[in-house]
Amino acid sequence: MQDQLVVDAATHEGRRSRTWSGFVAPVLAVYLLSRLVVFGALLDAYGGHWTITKFAGIWDGRYYLRVAEHGYPTTLTQKPPLAAFFPLYPLLVRAAAPILGGNWALAGIAVSLLTGAAACVAVGALARERAGDETGVRAGWLMAVAPGAAFLSPAYAEGLAITLCAVALIMLDRRRWLVAGVIGALATATSPLALPFVAAAAWSAWRSRQAQAWKAPALASLGFVSYCLYLWAHMGTPFGWFDAERAGWAGHHVDLLAPVSWFAKSPEITLVELFCAVIAGAGLWAMHRARVPGTWWVFTLAFLASIVFDGGLWLTPRLLLSAFPLVPAAAIAVRSERFRALTAVSAVVMLLVLVAYTQKTTGFVYQP
Numbered sequence: 001m002q003d004q005l006v007v008d009a010a011t012h013e014g015r016r017s018r019t020w021s022g023f024v025a026p027v028l029a030v031y032l033l034s035r036l037v038v039f040g041a042l043l044d045a046y047g048g049h050w051t052i053t054k055f056a057g058i059w060d061g062r063y064y065l066r067v068a069e070h071g072y073p074t075t076l077t078q079k080p081p082l083a084a085f086f087p088l089y090p091l092l093v094r095a096a097a098p099i100l101g102g103n104w105a106l107a108g109i110a111v112s113l114l115t116g117a118a119a120c121v122a123v124g125a126l127a128r129e130r131a132g133d134e135t136g137v138r139a140g141w142l143m144a145v146a147p148g149a150a151f152l153s154p155a156y157a158e159g160l161a162i163t164l165c166a167v168a169l170i171m172l173d174r175r176r177w178l179v180a181g182v183i184g185a186l187a188t189a190t191s192p193l194a195l196p197f198v199a200a201a202a203w204s205a206w207r208s209r210q211a212q213a214w215k216a217p218a219l220a221s222l223g224f225v226s227y228c229l230y231l232w233a234h235m236g237t238p239f240g241w242f243d244a245e246r247a248g249w250a251g252h253h254v255d256l257l258a259p260v261s262w263f264a265k266s267p268e269i270t271l272v273e274l275f276c277a278v279i280a281g282a283g284l285w286a287m288h289r290a291r292v293p294g295t296w297w298v299f300t301l302a303f304l305a306s307i308v309f310d311g312g313l314w315l316t317p318r319l320l321l322s323a324f325p326l327v328p329a330a331a332i333a334v335r336s337e338r339f340r341a342l343t344a345v346s347a348v349v350m351l352l353v354l355v356a357y358t359q360k361t362t363g364f365v366y367q368p
Contacts, residue, residue, distance in 0.1 A: 023125075023128060023133045023136050023137060023140075027120050027124050027136075027144070028121070030140070030144050031116065031117050031144040034145050034347070035113065035152075035153060037347075038150050038354065041351055041354050042055055042058075055154060056106070056108040056154055056155045060156065063080065064089060064090055064108065065155050066082060067082050067085055068090035068091075068093035068094045068104060069094075069097075069104050072234060072235075074236075075235065076235075080247075081243070081244035081247050082244070083240045083244035084244040086189060086191050086192065086227060087189060088160065089115075089191075092111045092115075092160070093111050094107075108154070108155030111160075112152065112154060112155055112156060113153060114159075116152030116159035117159075118159065119158070119162040119324075120141075120143045120152075121140060122166035122167050123139055123328055124141075124143065125167075126139065126169060126324075126325065127327075127328030129170055129173065130293075130328070135328075135332055139330075139332075141343055142331060142339075142342070142346060143324065143327050145347035146350065147276075147279065147321075148316070148317035148318045148321035148350075148353065149350050150350060150353065150357075151318045157191045161193055162321070164190060164194065165184075165322075165324070167183050168184040168201075168220070169197070169295055169299065172200065172204045173204075173295060175210075177205070177212055177213045177215045178216075178219070181201065181215050181220050182219055184197050184219065184223070185221075185226075188221065188224040189223030189227055192224075192241075193319070194223075194322075195224060196299045196300075196302035196306065197299060199217075199299070199302045200295045200296075200302070201216040201220050201295075202214075203294060203295065204295050205217055227241065228240070272314065272315070272316055273314045276317060276320045279326075280304060280320060280326065283326025283327075284300070284326070286330040286332070287300065287326065289329075290328075290329045290332035292325065292328075292329050296325040296328075297325075299325060300323050303323050304323055307319055317350075317353045330342065
């Protein structure tokens with residue numbers, strides 16, 4: 001008997017053909033509600049010192065805004081080196097700023113809010129492709145209140161990168177190689193967290209046994225390659241991003257024993273890593289249970305490996321957010337009544353994470 005988690009082709013096409021409004025509207029409603037909660041929590045945290053500029057530039061947001069306003073410096077002397085921040089998101093902020101009266105912070109907030117909404121819809125669409133509108137809506141809701149979802153609001157590139165990667169994965173699964181490659185190139189010009197998509201595209205091309213399928217990984221890599229070439233012309237080295245990572249965040253290197261090292265020497269980070277590892281493990285179980293496409297597996301495993309086995313990184317709620325295939329997998333695998341409880345718990349955890357970061361709770365979290 002066929003597993004009920006997997007829909008047949010006819011049902012799949014029928015569900016996907018329903019109007020988008022019935023799918024998008026509920027996702028956006030919960031996303032907007034979650035943003036009000038996030039803004040309210042930040043207003044409570046910062047009180048009279050809260051400003052739109054302070055919120056947009058919270059944590060690494062100030063560096064994205066600096067790149068948007070002033071561009072990249074020609075050297076790595078500035079700390080942290082701004083070459084570590086990929087260009088597509090700052091370019092969108094630069095394009096939006098004149099429309100919003102030249103207010104860079106407001107432009108950053110606007111771009112992030114819009115791309116955050118798009119990310120929730122795109123991740124929901126991944127689930128919708130597999131299991132219909134209702135499951136897609138649930139996935140969009142969970143994305144809006146994921147533990148790291150607060151980072152869909154300040155001047156961060158996460159919303160844009162997740163949107164592009166999720167849409168590109170849909171195009172891969174539809175075997176629209178050229179479109180997947182072009183969207184993938186935009187993703188890899190947005191964030192290094194999107195680079196696992198190239199691996200997913202290569203796996204999909206190999207599985208398809210079609211020569212034209214290799215357009216997808218070849219094109220997808222061009223976003224990152226183009227940025228390296230730009231840095232070569234601008235800074236004098238094609239390795240400007242790698243140098244910036246090493247200069248600004250010491251310790252970046254492949255280390256298969258990195259998880260052990262963190263547990264041994266950094267107990268305040270250990271709690272965060274353990275929490276996120278449990279979530280990731282549960283998500284991987286959901287992917288297995290939901291029988292998701294191989295492209296989801298390759299993207300997620302490559303992404304998690306790039307974080308877990310990096311000597312200078314650790315799993316944080318923000319980074320775990322970019323392992324987004326875990327979300328539609330949970331929406332498919334978890335039954336409706338249990339999924340409502342999962343969504344409620346996730347919303348509470350999102351608030352706790354936000355409070356911990358804004359209050360800089362000593363011994364529990366590190367800067368995101």
